[in-house]
Structures are given as C-alpha cells and as structure tokens.
Amino acid sequence: MTGRGHSPGGAGGRPAVAVALDVGGTGMKCALVRPDGTVVHAERHPTDAGRGPEAVVATILGVAEGLAARAHATGFAPVAVGIAVPGVVDSTRGVAVWSANVGFRDVPLRDLAVARLGLPTALGHDVRVGALAEARLGAGRDAGHVLFVAIGTGIAGAHVVDGSAAPGAHGAAGEIGHILVRPDGPRCGCGRYGCLESLASASAVARRYAELAGSGAPGGTTPAVDAAGVASRAAAGDPVAGRVWREAVEALADGLATGQALFDVRTIVLGGGLARAGDQLLDPLRAALRDRLTFHREPRLVPAALGDQAGCLGAALLALDTVPADEKPGTAQDSAGAADEHTGAADSTVPPSDERQES
Ligand SMILES: [Zn+2]
Numbered sequence: 289m290t291g292r293g294h295s296p297g298g299a300g301g302r303p304a305v306a307v308a309l310d311v312g313g314t315g316m317k318c319a320l321v322r323p324d325g326t327v328v329h330a331e332r333h334p335t336d337a338g339r340g341p342e343a344v345v346a347t348i349l350g351v352a353e354g355l356a357a358r359a360h361a362t363g364f365a366p367v368a369v370g371i372a373v374p375g376v377v378d379s380t381r382g383v384a385v386w387s388a389n390v391g392f393r394d395v396p397l398r399d400l401a402v403a404r405l406g407l408p409t410a411l412g413h414d415v416r417v418g419a420l421a422e423a424r425l426g427a428g429r430d431a432g433h434v435l436f437v438a439i440g441t442g443i444a445g446a447h448v449v450d451g452s453a454a455p456g457a458h459g460a461a462g463e464i465g466h467i468l469v470r471p472d473g474p475r476c477g478c479g480r481y482g483c484l485e486s487l488a489s490a491s492a493v494a495r496r497y498a499e500l501a502g503s504g505a506p507g508g509t510t511p512a513v514d515a516a517g518v519a520s521r522a523a524a525g526d527p528v529a530g531r532v533w534r535e536a537v538e539a540l541a542d543g544l545a546t547g548q549a550l551f552d553v554r555t556i557v558l559g560g561g562l563a564r565a566g567d568q569l570l571d572p573l574r575a576a577l578r579d580r581l582t583f584h585r586e587p588r589l590v591p592a593a594l595g596d597q598a599g600c601l602g603a604a605l606l607a608l609d610t611v612p613a614d615e616k617p618g619t620a621q622d623s624a625g626a627a628d629e630h631t632g633a634a635d636s637t638v639p640p641s642d643e644r645q646e647s
Pocket residue numbers: 465466476477478479480483485
C-alpha cells in the first residue's frame with residue numbers, strides 16, 4: 289500500500305477515497321477511507337434485516353451513493369466501492385451467495401453497485417476483509433503471513449498471505465472454528481460434534497459455565513453469566529469459572545496448533561469479544577500453544593488492533609486494490625487538504641467487536 293500514488297492527476301488532483309460498507313446482521317459500518325487507511329468520514333446505519341433482502345440492498349446502495357456524494361462535497365475523489373457482507377460470498381463474481389443474518393440469497397451486489405455508482409466495486413466476506421485490514425494496517429502489520437481468529441458468538445478465521453486473504457476454492461477457507469478438537473464434545477451450530485467453536489466461543493464459554501454452575505437455568509434463581517462474566521469470576525478465584533476458562537483455552541490451543549501446522553504464520557491475531565479478556569486469555573493460551581508445538585515455529589499471538597472498524601477498513605482496502613496506484617492519489621505522504629480526518633486507523637483504540645463472528 290505504498291509507493292506510486294502521488295500523481296495529482298486521475299482525480300482532478302483531489303485525494304482519493306474508497307467508499308466502504310461493512311454490512312452486518314444488525315448494523316452497517318460505513319466510511320470514506322484513504323489509501324493509507326485513514327478514515328476521513330464514518331457513519332453507521334441500522335441494517336433492519338427484517339425488512340427483507342431487497343430493502344437491505346436498497347439501503348446499501350443508497351448509503352453508498354450518499355457517501356460518494358459526501359466525498360465529492362468535501363473535496364475528495366471517490367475512486368472505488370468496497371462492500372463486506374457476512375455468510376457465503378463469491379468475491380470473484382461479486383455475489384452475496386447466502387447469509388442467514390442479512391437474508392441474502394444470490395444477490396449480485398457488485399454489479400448493482402457498479403450500475404448505481406459507476407465506480408469499480410469489490411465485494412468481500414466480512415471476516416476475510418477484517419483479517420486483511422488487521423494484516424495490512426493493524427496487529428499483523430509487517431508479518432507477511434497472518435492467521436486472524438475472531439472469537440465471539442462463533443469462531444471465524446482467515447489466512448492472509450502478503451496482504452491477500454485466501455478465500456479457498458468455495459469461499460470457506462480459514463474456518464478454524466470448525467476444526468474438530470473434541471470428538472465427544474458438544475454439538476456445534478454446523479451440526480457436527482466437538483468443533484472448536486462449540487467449546488471455545490464466547491457463547492460456548494457462557495453455556496458451559498451455566499451447565500456446571502447452574503446459573504441461568506430455567507426457573508433458577510441465578511442469572512445467566514456471559515463469557516466476560518466467566519472471565520472475571522475466573523480471575524477472582526471462582527473454581528468453576530476457572531475450570532471453564534481453562535477448558536476453553538485448551539481447546540483454543542488445540543485449534544491454533546492445527547492452524548499453525550497448516551499455515552506456519554508469523555502472527556496470529558485474536559479478535560472478537562473473548563479477546564477483550566486480554567492477557568487473561570493470551571498468557572495461558574501462549575503457554576498452551578507452545579506446549580503443543582514440536583518442530584513448528586511459535587507464532588506471535590497478539591490482540592486485534594482495529595476493533596470494529598476492521599471490516600470497514602478491509603472493505604476499503606479491497607476496493608482500492610481494484611484501482612491502479614496512479615489513479616489513487618492520497619497515500620500517506622500526500623495527506624494535505626483533508627480537514628476533518630479524525631482516525632488514524634492503525635492506532636485506533638476502539639474496542640474489538642462481537643459482531644465479527646456472524647457468518
Ligand atoms: Zn462446526
């Protein structure tokens with residue numbers, strides 16, 4: 289993302305921005321993003337998926353058009369559009385194939401956006417573009433080979449090599465949450481038993497604690513405890529919470545060891561709600577992962593740095609990848625003229641989001 293983008297031409301001398309949208313089941317995070325990852329404008333909108341896919345698509349296109357108009361009005365040149373969606377995404381054809389959360393089924397979003405805005409458009413998978421952003425601008429910067437793992441309601445992942453997230457032959461690469469770690473384990477959302485996600489996602493941690501401690505039982509007197517609550521109880525010495533936390537860490541270490549055997553990455557970036565536990569998760573996980581590695585090199589294990597902006601930034605990066613470097617002035621060194629810049633993405637302190645695991 290460096291280099292040649294200093295030409296004053298191509299966009300009438302105005303700095304280039306990407307129009308970026310990260311569409312989730314409940315909300316859309318939207319922004320105008322410069323090629324160096326600087327966010328010059330951000331806004332959020334409800335998805336309101338209950339209205340049906342056609343209404344959601346209309347909102348996406350309307351918001352994108354509004355952002356492009358805003359770019360023009362504030363002295364920027366919108367050069368491309370990037371849209372991230374959850375579920376099954378065919379990036380090559382630009383089609384949102386399937387999403388339970390948003391209700392998409394074979395929606396040709398890329399072509400619809402091109403027709404509406406007249407700009408090159410890229411469609412990406414929410415987790416993979418989030419991984420892309422962490423690998424290029426966030427916690428995985430300079431690592432080259434990065435495994436991004438988002439632990440929230442589920443566990444999602446993506447493998448990024450030299451700034452490009454591998455989608456796999458069928459758009460399902462990196463689904464580390466469905467690595468089998470306990471053949472006799474609980475049933476996973478995918479239908480199988482013992483997937484990593486069924487043991488170590490935030491919802492699995494809360495469910496396991498409820499089983500063992502009897503909290504949140506129907507008709508019971510104790511309220512349900514979420515994963516953050518389990519973490520703080522474990523830290524305070526609650527033995528049941530401690531056991532649940534250890535079990536989750538062990539399962540995660542098994543999954544990550546398999547990931548490292550397959551991908552041999554330099555850095556594993558952990559995002560999602562459970563990663564907010566910080567060192568309480570990372571320290572025992574590092575040790576447990578080290579125990580499991582034999583000849584493989586130990587990866588760096590770090591928390592995500594971009595928080596819930598990662599998807600939007602990644603959508604922007606994907607969009608800008610469609611544009612030749614000399615048509616996107618406004619890389620790091622050309623940053624004059626943008627009065628309302630407010631976010632240095634790489635230094636963002638926005639907390640990680642739970643919403644990265646919807647797929
Ligand atoms: Zn599964």
